[in-house]
Amino acid sequence: MTQRGENPKGKKPSPEDAGNGGSAGASAGAGLGGIATAEWLTNTGDASDVVLSSRVRLARNLAGHVFVHRASKEDRERALQTCRDWILAANVCDRIMWVDLHESPPIERNLLVERHLISKQHAKGKPATSGGNAGASGGTGAGGGVAMPAAEEPRAVAVSIPDERLSIMVNEEDHIRVQMLRAGLSLADCWRVASDIDDKLESGLDYAFSKKLGYLTACPTNVGTGMRMSVMLHLPALKVTGEIEKVKRAATDMNLAVRGFYGEGSDAVGDLYQISNQTTLGKPEGAVLADLQDSIIPEVIRYERHARNTLLSKRRAALEDQVFRALGALTHARLIAADESMQLLSLVRLGVVLGLIPDLSVQTVNMLFLLVQPAHLQRVLGKELDQEHRRTGRAAMIRERLK
């Protein structure tokens, strides 16, 4: 397979720079397929009873190029080549894996989505907006040809391996989206590293930037810092007590977005919520960080812990009943869908962090949140399955892991 490898086609960066010493790390299956290598899954980090992971992403575009949705195939290829050459040469991490998504099979792309390394939109690809190809970069003139399937639009992702902390999407909505993902509450760390990597990229790429509006992005809702900070929170007790609605309202009042496990438009399955900033203009990154990391998120954590303690002291029998019913269902079910598993796992996770289920680790539960997803399940079972067979396979896999 040519779509992945530390040693991509095209110009070769110097081996020591890209850390591409020809290791077998990126051979199919080993790079990401090593499932349990991502740092945010293997470590727990600060406040891990409530916080699964922290993420910072920066949106950047190349000056002198039209934005991705307007670019012809040739324009996209050119932008991709420019970004690839520099990303692999810029020494952004020890080892990096490059995946050309337009050449990857759907299941590989879905695996990356489930691991939060690319967006759903990036997995699907997006065709050029009507009237595209009138290039600022002296575009190639009328594309005029047959419309290309979205999945074949030139685009890629670079991922740091084996930790998977860093991912750089190329030709998503913006030319470059740098993402740092870490376990627990670690926004400050994510921001520091993401900004360093951004500096390295900027030293070789000409970013579209204006003094007035900052980093220029395809969507005006990202212009300015181009930065989105988000924290993935497990809030089962607030859900049970109904106080989650208060948190959502308060977050909206503070111009924060509350989303589900897989970001925009996704439901909060498994009581997992992402809270992120929405404002990117007029507020420096450090202030957004201070607000979230030092003030808002700790407040939500306190609130969730308080709700958990209340459940424990006032409704212990009911809580234990729910937790152990969930564990019972997971350890005995013969057919189970992803969403149902997530909901049951949420209760089991609550039981684990409250010490009700002593012989199970929180990492095992976190890992199962991921392994019950369709692409991961099929990877673990080693074959492609239809929905019906996935349900039986999933139930068996969960029973095995919770034994």
Added chain:
Amino acid sequence: MKCDNCDKEATVHDTVLREGAWVEVHCCEACAAKLGLSGPGPTLNELLTNFVMPQLTGEKARPRVAKTKSPTCTNCGFSFEQFRQAGLLGCPDCYVAFESLLLPLLERAHEGAAQHIGKIPRRLAESGPAKSELETARLLAAKREQLERERVLRRQLEDAVKTEQYELAAKLRDQLQHLSQSSPSKAGSSKTDT
């Protein structure tokens, strides 16, 4: 009406951005082509491909939006109307081309802000004519960030005192002192604030 540039009849009417202001332009087709303006009104086919079935079309040549009120980016040919439909701008220059129209949208999306404060590319920070302005913006950003941190710490300190967590309170007080000592502009308002 005569063409702005020659004696022929003007058939192309457009609005373009010149030195930050919108100017009406009337040209004959030949001059319009030279100036890179859009041609005469869209044909039925163009109307269909540009507006009616945008999702079905492949890559089509530059959109023709003459005679429409919607301003167009001279760099990439994207019109404000197309931006409205797509929710995405065509190129970085669209921000200049649609500046006045985007401003209210930006203010709504960003809590009233219309000026970037925050990180700037190092290259710009280290050289170029804009250095001093950017430096000021950077200092402002740092100052604001510091004030924000102080505000948060003060609130945590008050909470700690209220809940009699004196050890935590002492730690927070030290952090606050440390922060005001390492201030980027010590003589600034951080002292008068407290």
